[in-house]
Amino acid sequence: MEPPLVVRPAACPQFADPKGVFCLVTGTESADDFVIEGPHGYDEAVVVALGPTDTLEDVLTSGTPEAADVLVVLPGAFVASPDPAVVGRRRVAVMPCGSTPVRTEHIRYFLSVMERTDPAAQAARADRFFTALEQADTVCIVDGAQGTSCALALDDPDLEFNLQAGFLEPGEQQIVPGGEVGILPMAITGFDAARRLALDGELTLRGWPIVHAGYDPSLADEQAALFDRLLPLSRHPVVLTVTAGVITACRPGTNHPAGASAAAALDALLAADERYRPVWELGFGINTDMDIVPANCGLNEVYGARNGVVHLGLGLTPFTRFALTFLCPGAAVVDGTGEVLLGADGAARRIRRTRTAGCGCH
Structure with a gap:
């Protein structure tokens, strides 16, 4: 059995000054592969699983707090950039995993790259x-x-x-x-x-x-x-x-x-x-x-x-x-x-x- 994919919100440097809610968005088939590790400085850290017909905009408009920090890692799926009006003041970081055959070991490696990247x-x-x-x-x-x-x-x-x-400001979207x-x-x-x-x-x-x-x-x-x-x-x-x-x-x-x-x-x-x-x-x-x-x-x-x-x-x-x-x-x-x-x-x-x-x- 492969070890879990560990996401450490406190080690995501694009999100400076964390507060409120950290939201990891992934697919239903991969949700159990991820573990959020703390302490992380947020009031709450959650994993949200997208179904086959769900979009990132659906997640943002169905209960994700207005000021949440959102990390999207959706293996095998193309993530359309949400409308800025829907993003609101959230900070959204997307790991692009849909246009090429990104494997689990690639995601694990690039999560580590994300942590050591200096914005x-x-x-x-x-x-x-x-x-x-x-x-x-x-x-x-x-x-x-x-x-x-x-x-x-x-x-x-x-x-x-x-x-x-660089750093993500409220309302911005960026690849990671x-x-x-x-x-x-x-x-x-x-x-x-x-x-x-x-x-x-x-x-x-x-x-x-x-x-x-x-x-x-x-x-x-x-x-x-x-x-x-x-x-x-x-x-x-x-x-x-x-x-x-x-x-x-x-x-x-x-x-x-x-x-x-x-x-x-x-x-x-x-x-x-x-x-x-x-x-x-x-x-x-x-x-x-x-x-x-x-x-x-x-x-x-x-x-x-x-x-x-x-x-x-x-x-x-x-x-x-x-x-x-x-x-x-x-x-x-x-x-x-x-x-x-x-x-x-x-x-x-x-x-x-x-x-x-x-x-x-x-």
């Missing part, structure tokens, strides 16, 4: 990064090992900057573990394949892929097969050519056959559905308190190594059949002076530049 440090890190972006017209995503560079122009007033990090900054061409809840990020150059994919399938269990076998075809990316780079935010070419980064097979799998996906060609999200994982889980696990998206990790998002469920996230731990975000703003695993703070005739730099 104050993440908020400060995100603030420094945002400040640097505000001061730059353009930044570049550079992969030194592969020799690729892709420029991102930041002057589009419609760019959406999304932050999933926290630790992601995202840049999108429009609001995070929508999708329009005609919208573009101003990306131009080459991007190197070299890290664990994530294949999201929304909340459709009938796609499980196809999702697993696509993940297996893309899995060589965890060791072998693939280079994308991006023009005005659209992927126009895909090639293996080395002569290794595994890299060629991953490039072919991605090429086939792009050919089958043109909506995967726009780089829909340029994301940055800043959670430095975790390791990669070696599986198709959506919770890997916040992975930040030591100095932040770039990731790309293609497609968005349910608008596309799958949504793909590609972690790029070898990439760095560099400003116009050559300073590394994020990434490259903290290996260097500045890029060495050559100023000779015939230099191939951008």
